[in-house]
Structure formats: structure tokens, C-alpha cells
Amino acid sequence: MLTLAQQLWIGLTNGMVFALIALGYTMVYGILELINFAHGDLFMLASFLALTLVGLLGLATASGPVVVVGLLGVVLACAIFAALINRTVDRVVYRPLRNAPKLAPLVSAIGVSFVFQNLGLFWGGLPLDVMGGGLAAAAPKSFPDLIPSTNLLGDGAAFRITAKDLVVIGSSLCVMVALWLFVTRSRLGKAMRATAQNPLAARLMGIDVDRVISATFLIGGALAGFAAVIYGLYVNTIKFQDGYQNGLYAFTAAVLGGIGNIPGAVVGGLVIGIVRALSDQYIGAQWQQAVVFGMLIALLVFRPQGLLGANVREKV
Amino acid sequence: MRASHQECRFPDEKGRAVQRKRLPRIAAALAALLLTAACGGDKQPTVAAPKGDRVFITFGGLPPEELKGKGADFVAAYKAKFGSTPEGYAIYGYVAAQVAIDALRRTGRADREALRVAVSETEQIDGPLGSWRFTTDGDTTLTTMSGNTVRDGKFAFVTVLGGGAAAGSGARAKTDLATIGDPAAPKTGPVKFVSSLPLTGSASAQSGTIVNGIRLALEETGGKIGDFSVAYESWDDASAKKGDWDPEVEAQNADRAAKDPSIHFYLGTYNSGAAKIAMPILNQANLVMISPANTYTGLTKPGLGEPNEPAVYRPTGKVNYHRVVPADDIQGKVGAEWMKAMGAKRVYVLDDRGLYGKGIADVFVATAEELGLTVVGREGTDPKAQEYRSLMTKIKTANPDFVYFGGTTQTNAGQISKDMVAVGLDAKLMLPDGCFEQAFISAAGL
Amino acid sequence: MLRVEQARAGYGAVEVLRGISLTVDEGEIVTLIGANGAGKTTTLHTLSGLVQLTGGRITFLGENIAGVPAHELVRRGLVHAPEGRKIFSRLTVLENLEMGAYTRRDPDGIARDLARVFELFPILAERRRQAGGTLSGGEQQMLAVGRAMMARPRLLLLDEPSLGLAPLIVARIFEVIRELSKSGVTILLVEQNARMALRLAHRGYVMETGAILLADAASALLENETVRAAYLGE
Known part of the structure; x- marks a missing residue:
């Protein structure tokens, strides 16, 4: 029983990091229907900045x-760094492709x-x-x-x-609450949700969609930057392939919760964290990925819109 | 209507007011939390740093500092040339190149068959690794291993392990090399050595040190072996995509070497999995392959790997593959013996499910059980997993006094070491030579 | 207020508007009628900046607005309530209305307009905490009109406000349009219910295959033989 509780606790803690990264995926997808595959690697770059700064500051x-x-x-610093990079990539790479077929972006x-992975590799080789x-x-x-x-x-306690x-x-929850207040209460946050639901109508309301998209990339990036520091502090190891692995889990979390859905991304992240922990305990460490992705497939079969997803969004 | 008007006051203002009040409170809470966290422990925030002396690493051969005679000469020459201490595997790169050079000298002809026979009959007396020769399967007769730990951020030698005579180590009859192969093969001109090692990705430190070892041996010839001029190319068998050795790249390398008649020695591979791919290709081209690092048993030893091993790597039936490091059957065995000698009773065995890691863990388990150690659990890990807290929590409930991990730095040995500490698992950790590199110590933060 | 001269526009290589000209004067209700596919909706999209103008001129309040982005036009008072309502289904009714006022910074004025919308459509006040997507079709149309009102338009482009609604609700919507007009909003109305539209409007244009076929006072168009035969089903 105590072991179960311990594993739930570990899963919850890990899940927070997945959730933070998943938010970046889900917010961008919500607005652009773009799976921003570079998001995980952005997270990785931010973790390298975090380590560099920790080193420089001693x-x-x-x-x-x-x-x-x-x-x-x-x-x-990491939040600002990742936010700016994310927005710059949108400006330089994705925006010119806004009207191109979905496959292009x-x-x-x-x-x-x-490119990010190779930057990470380069960064890791700095003296x-x-x-x-x-x-x-x-x-x-x-x-x-x-x-x-x-x-x-x-020291001797059975629960840790x-x-x-x-x-x-604690800090992840604070950030999530702040994000929630932002999207539900602020003018820009509401514009973000409106744009995600119906970009055409949003433009007709006078919402500058490009600005909203920029803001989305900024916020998603900042969350990744924050997650990177948390991850470094918690896991205590970073490597240039971290973006791939964490990105994959976070993206799965976003899909699991219903892609485009902000609370869904958080729920998805926590579910994945917990399933991962329980799978290690009761099934075996080598089955971890199989269990997580198996669960994703099963969910997509029975509930394609994800755990919290609304039905398919109305088309313009 | 007026009432509703009042009530429907635009909530944006209200909302912002709420936010204005809440955000500082959240920030304050966050700061407080961090503060308690950072000051919660003792004065030093790094109080929970893992201790290197609970980590034990076996290595095939002696660490550079323990080498004597020509081995010590090698270390000195290496330091003089490259300005750093060689990593554990450097000397094997050096010796692999020496074997090739020696074979070319004895043959005097750039003929693949003659060189193959010459290499197989190699005998080093008082070489950098001591005295040894190849067995008929291409294995080294060396079985000396070392047991090491980590002290002050560096490997520290603890004890010599193993050292008995290997199977099939009897002296071999010498062939008259002049009678073998094409007598008209060139006796002068360029002879090319290539190495195929993972230079990109996480094994690059060990590969780099091996390449240095090879360079050193070749430079000691002054660029001339008999009447031949020496050329060396260091090939990469890793890709950025994989961040590790890549089967496709290894196959390309082997193919390229097989088809290039100016290439006479293929020094590699680092990973046993890569060797599996290169071996049959090079065997058919009758090109000599000398590995400075492969330790998977099945590559050479019948009956210890899969049923079709090692025949499957030798389609022509000839033995063109040789290795200068002791294989995993020896390392897994001495690991278990050492653990037993340290008084361990219960061991939890993990492996990275790779050829090397699983192979060595299998041998370890077999020996451990023979020696009367209790294997309380056996599990494969995901080498790409972010962290292993859940697994370590599970292991903690099995209450072992040792964890054995068959794996390498790249397959996350550092993280395993850290997460044992993170969950308060109070067991020691034993690792094989895939972790015998400085990168492991820095990854584990030891 | 609005002057369109020889406007051409389309989607990619397909030209839908083949040089149309029309004007809307301050305070007027002008209606645009025509068969499906005549180009009425494209006309509105071109006016509100959703579709790129490829030829001709559009001036609004004396300024050339070709190339001005849609969101900027809303700021200038040109507001478009699109066909199919396009409400934000997962925002609440109140949030939908707030979005209508997105470009405005006058909280007092916004609050007054909100009260006015709730006065005109009490059902919206009742449902203001409900998600937009849970409303009935008629309520959604009311919300769409109300949302457009929140932008405090000078010129309101209304696209098919009666589409798929029960007669009673259509009547209610048209009543509101009349009231809006009385309060000083200029209206350009696209309607497939030509009879109702012409009865409401001061002037009308008849479109056919991307061009203006007829332009006249609404009352005259109601009597026009061609219009009666083709669009009034007589």
C-alpha cells in the first residue's frame, strides 16, 4: 500500500514536468493545428542554458x-530565452508557411x-x-x-x-494556475482561446491573429524554459537527446488529454507520469514505453478526442 | 434591468483585479517553497551528493595508472603527445594497431589472406598488456581484470581480478607466411588502415581515446612499415540521428572497406552490435578486423551466445575477426566473484537490454548463482528513460545489498547511480567496463 | 460611407467577383440578394478583408481599405457577422460578447452596450454563463448579432442572419436589425430570404455570377418582374 502511494507520488512529480511541456504542444496545436516537433528540443536547449548558468553562477x-x-x-532567464527562440522560429520558419498545406510547417x-538537437550537441561540447x-x-x-x-x-521512514x-x-502548480488565470481572465488569454476555437471569427472580432500566435509561442516557450529548470533540478542529468524522449511523452500527454485542451494537457501529463511509475513497479521497467503508448492507442480507439477533449472542433 | 446591468459589469476588470492580487501571492509562495527547500537540508545544498565509493567498476585489464613496463611507457607517450591521461580503452587501440603493424612486417606483402594468418598467429611477449596471443577463435588469452571504484572524481584501482589461463590458450604452430596467398601481391606502396568507431554521440570520448591509441602506434613506425607507407583513416560509425552507433552507417563502412583493395586492416568496432553487422561483410572480403573494445561473448566463443554464433559471422569459415580485450564471460564472472568477496548476499540485476549489457548481465547472473549469491530481481531498463526513481523504489523493497547494471554510460548508468541515491536505496552499485570512462563519473556526478 | 468600384476578388486562380460596384450611405440598410454562388458572401469577405482584393477599389469612410487587415477594419467600425454564426462554442455567452468588444477600451461604453444586448435578447442574459456551443441555433444567431453589436459598428455586414431559423426567431432578428439601424448603424445585409430583406432595406442590389445585375430602391426591386420571377418565387 505504501509502495503504491510512493509510486503515485513519484509519478505525480514526474507528470508535472510532462504536463508543463505538453502545454506548449497543446497551445500551439490549438491555434495552428501544428504539431511543433521542435518543442521538446527547445526544452532541451533551455536545460542546457540552465546548466550553463548554474555553472557560471557557481x-x-x-x-x-x-x-x-x-x-x-x-x-x-531560461523562460525568456526559450520564449524568444520559440517566437523567432515561428516568425522565421512557420509564419511564411501559414497558408501552405499543413504538411509543410x-x-x-x-x-x-x-537543428536544435545539433545545437545541443555543440553546446554540450563547449569547454x-x-x-x-x-x-x-x-x-x-x-x-x-x-x-x-x-x-x-x-531517514528511516517508509514513505519518502x-x-x-x-x-x-509546488512551483509547477503555481505556474499552471497562473496560466489558467491568464487564459480565462485576461483579454489576450481569451483572445487566444477564441482564436483556437475559430480563427476566422476571431479575426472578425478585431483580434490580430498573428499577435495571438506570437503570444502563444512566447508562452509555450516560457513554459518549456521553466520546465527545463525544474527537470534539471529533479532528474539531475541532461543530455542533448532529452528533447526527443520528453517531447514524445509530453506530446502523448497532450493527445491523451485532448490536443488543444489546456487542462487536458495537464491531466494527460499527470496520467502518463503515474502510469509510467505504476508500470515500472507492477509490470517491469522494460515495458514502460510499451505500456504508455499502448494506453495511448487504446484511448484513441475508444475516445479519439482524448480524456478532456471536446468533440472535433467546428471547421471554418 | 438595472440590477442585471450592475451584475454584468464587464468581468475583465474584475478578472484583472483578481489576477493582480493573486500573482504576487503565488510568487511569494514559490519563493518561500524554494527557500525552505534550499535551506531545509544542512548548510551545504549538495549534502545528498552520491558517494563514489559505493560504485564499483570492473575493467578488462588494468587502469592506465596501474600499467607497468611497456604499458607505463605507453601512458607516458600518450600523455606527452595528447596532453591528457588515456582513458581505459586507449591502450587497446594502441595494441590493436601494433598487432596489425606487426603482421604487415612479418608478411611483407599486401595480401589479405597472408595478413589474416599473420594476425591470427600474433604473439606479444611483454607488450603493453603483458604476454598474450590469440586463441583459434580470435580471442585474447588475457584474462586479467581490474576492480575499480571512484574517489575524488576519478577512478581508483582497488584490486586485480581474474588472471587465470583462458581456454584454448595453448601455443600455436607458426605457418610459413611466404606460402600463403598471392605471391605477386605488392610489397611496397601505400597500405591503408581504417577504424570504424562511434565518433559522434555519447561514446565519442572512449572512441576518441582509442583513435589516439591507434595514431600513437602508427606514428611510432615513422610512417613506414617495411617498404610500405602507412595511411590511416578514422571513420565514424555513429550518426547524429541516433546519437550512438548506427547499423546503417556501420554496414556502409564495412562495405566500403571490403571493396577498397588498398585497405588491409579494419580496426573496430566499439559496440558489439556493430561488430555483428560488420563481421560477415568483412569475412567475405577476407579483410582483417581487430576490435579494441568488443566484449560480447557470442562474437567469438561457440556455446556461450546464440546457437548459430559465432559461425554466422564467418560465412567463409575462416577467422578474420580478432579482439584484444577479454570478453564478457570473463568480466561477468570476475564481477560476481568480486561482489561475493566483498561480502554481498543479495543482488538485484539490471541490464540495458543491449547486446553488451544483457550479455554481461547474463554471465554475471549465472556466476552469481553458482557462487551462492541470491539474485533478488532481474530486469531490463529503458536506456532512454529520463530517470529511474520508480524502478529504484521497487528495487528498494527487494532490499538488496548490491545492484548490478549491465550497461554503459550511454545507456544511462549515471542516472541509475543518481536515482539510487535519490530514492534512498542504500545499496552498492557494480558496473562493467562500458562505464569505465570519465564521462560516467561526470554523468553520475560522483 | 462605403464605396466599391469595379472590385475583383477570388480564391486562388478562381475569380469570383468580376468587377462589382456598389455604395452604402450612412444610415442606410442595403441588401444584397442573389442565388447561391452568385458571390454575395465573397463580397462581404472582400469588404472585411478576409479575401484579398485583386482589382478595383474599396473606400470606407473616405479611405482606401484594400490590403488593410481584417482586425484593423473592426477597429475602424467595419464589422462583419459571418454566415453560419461562427460563435466561439467553448467560450461562455458572456465571453463571446466580450470578444465582440475586443478592440474597445472604454469599459463604461462596453458595459452599456452589454446591457443593451441583454435588453434586446434577454435569453442571452439568462444563459450568459453557458458555453456558446450549447445554445440553440436561434440563440446562437442572437449571440452572433449581439457579439457584432458589442464592437459598436458603424457599418455592419450581416451574412444570412435568417439561415435555418424558425420564422418567429427570424422575425425577432429582423426587428433587432431595424432597431440597430434606427440607432445609427449602417447595415449591409446579405439574405437568401429576398422578400424579407427587401421589405427591411432602403435599397437593394441583385447579384448574379459575380456581377451586379440590378440596383434600385428596395421597393422598386420588390415590384421588378425579373426579381419577382427569379428571387421572390412568384
């Missing part, structure tokens, strides 16, 4: 309060994903101490353990809750 050996302030700065997104001194560009990079993972319930878990869950 946070690994700093004292508690400095670490807190430093990390807030790193979060901010999709293939371009895959191209961007490769920085945190990157292993530039010796092995592709090797996994250790992200310093800035938040203690000692058991808050005591660490400060690290609480930071991941």
Missing part, C-alpha cells in the same frame, strides 16, 4: 539563500528539431566545467543537486517526500 557550491535567488534568476518543425570540460559533447551532463533529496519524514519533490510539484 550555484553548486553557494549557500542556501544565494541558491534560491540564483535559481529564480535562472528560471527567469510540420516537416519544417522536424527540421527545426534537428565548460559543467559540460564535462567539453570532452564528450554527447555524454549525459550532470545537473548539480541544488535541492536536497533527503527524506523530510526522516523530499524538498525536491515539493519544489517540483
